[in-house]
Amino acid sequence: MVTVKIEHTSFGSYEDRAVVKYTLTNDNGVSISVLNFAGIWQAYMVPDGRGGQVNLLLGADNVAAYTTPNNVPLYVGRIVGRFGGRIAKGQFDIDGSSYQIPANEGENSLHGGANGLSQQFYDVATSQGQEQLQLILTTTIGTATDQLPGNETVKITYTLDNHNGVTIDFAGRADAKTLFNPTTHAYWNLASDSSTIQGHVLTLNSTYHLELDDEKIPTGRKLLNKNTPFDFSRPTVLGTALQEMQEQGVAEGGFDDIFVVLPSNRLAHEPVATLMDAASGRKIKMYSDRNGLVVYTANGQHADGFNRSAGQWFAMALEGQTLPDTPHHPQFGDISLRPGYPQHYQIHYDYFA
Numbered sequence: 001m002v003t004v005k006i007e008h009t010s011f012g013s014y015e016d017r018a019v020v021k022y023t024l025t026n027d028n029g030v031s032i033s034v035l036n037f038a039g040i041w042q043a044y045m046v047p048d049g050r051g052g053q054v055n056l057l058l059g060a061d062n063v064a065a066y067t068t069p070n071n072v073p074l075y076v077g078r079i080v081g082r083f084g085g086r087i088a089k090g091q092f093d094i095d096g097s098s099y100q101i102p103a104n105e106g107e108n109s110l111h112g113g114a115n116g117l118s119q120q121f122y123d124v125a126t127s128q129g130q131e132q133l134q135l136i137l138t139t140t141i142g143t144a145t146d147q148l149p150g151n152e153t154v155k156i157t158y159t160l161d162n163h164n165g166v167t168i169d170f171a172g173r174a175d176a177k178t179l180f181n182p183t184t185h186a187y188w189n190l191a192s193d194s195s196t197i198q199g200h201v202l203t204l205n206s207t208y209h210l211e212l213d214d215e216k217i218p219t220g221r222k223l224l225n226k227n228t229p230f231d232f233s234r235p236t237v238l239g240t241a242l243q244e245m246q247e248q249g250v251a252e253g254g255f256d257d258i259f260v261v262l263p264s265n266r267l268a269h270e271p272v273a274t275l276m277d278a279a280s281g282r283k284i285k286m287y288s289d290r291n292g293l294v295v296y297t298a299n300g301q302h303a304d305g306f307n308r309s310a311g312q313w314f315a316m317a318l319e320g321q322t323l324p325d326t327p328h329h330p331q332f333g334d335i336s337l338r339p340g341y342p343q344h345y346q347i348h349y350d351y352f353a
């Protein structure tokens with residue numbers, strides 16, 4: 001008998017189009033599931049140590065939970081682009097030309113705008129090798145869709161390997177100068193019960209975080225993490241850091257912050273982040289080849305319909321990306337994509353139990 005390793009099933013419909021869930025299962029019974037809509041990473045299933053399985057991600061079993069208007073602003077599991085984070089006033093320059101894109105959060109543009117990669121359907125191809133399984137999602141997005149300059153072809157490849165690791169590769173190419181700073185908005189909760197992330201232990205390869213203004217736009221200043229709740233240089237219980245944030249009266253009520261991280265050298269085993277659930281010992285090491293990591297602890301949003309009880313801190317996003325708002329802070333990097341110069345980025349997760 002040939003083992004079926006790549007399956008697809010119906011996952012409801014959105015805007016009259018069929019949503020399909022693709023599931024890759026490796027030789028150890030670990031699986032990942034991804035949707036053709038928004039490239040949503042719906043599940044990362046691992047053995048729970050009691051004969052069952054647990055989803056390490058915030059996920060739902062029907063597309064409706066993701067697309068119900070209340071939940072859309074959480075971007076659960078979605079591919080975010082063409083750019084992640086905020087661009088002040090929707091304004092940017094590339095090589096001396098100025099561009100203006102619509103605002104979708106106050107006066108600023110967030111997460112690729114109102115109709116970015118997180119709102120698109122993707123064509124899906126699969127590939128099955130000896131040691132890895134892949135889902136290849138492609139779409140071409142143009143000005144008519146998201147108001148950004150140029151037509152950009154984006155290829156998102158999810159790979160599950162036989163060591164239970166997952167890689168997301170983001171590749172972009174364009175026919176005009178435009179932007180490319182994609183990420184995944186997967187939310188993690190490694191517990192198998194109804195716990196929040198307060199019992200998770202976080203370590204970051206980070207010395208600084210960015211100072212933000214009231215609209216969460218970087219001011220350009222870097223602040224030292226040391227001696228603040230932002231210090232995750234050693235394994236730190238999130239509940240303790242969150243409590244410190246609350247004691248300091250941080251309006252957000254938790255983390256929605258941008259850490260400057262050392263881009264990973266995977267060969268040298270330098271993850272940007274390590275997340276562990278203290279109760280179960282489940283652990284994720286996250287590698288990213290970019291200099292920014294947004295840590296978002298879902299502070300106060302009530303999102304029903306997912307596999308975790310709705311409420312504050314029910315899961316957390318770790319968004320590997322180039323530091324946001326680079327057009328106004330060239331020292332943060334360059335997220336321009338130019339014709340003839342395709343770009344690609346990777347995020348990799350290793351799982352340990």
Ligand code: FUC
Pocket residue numbers: 073074075085216256257294296317319
């Ligand atoms: C993060 C945050 C935003 C937003 C989103 C869901 O990227 O920076 O504030 O709420 O996630």
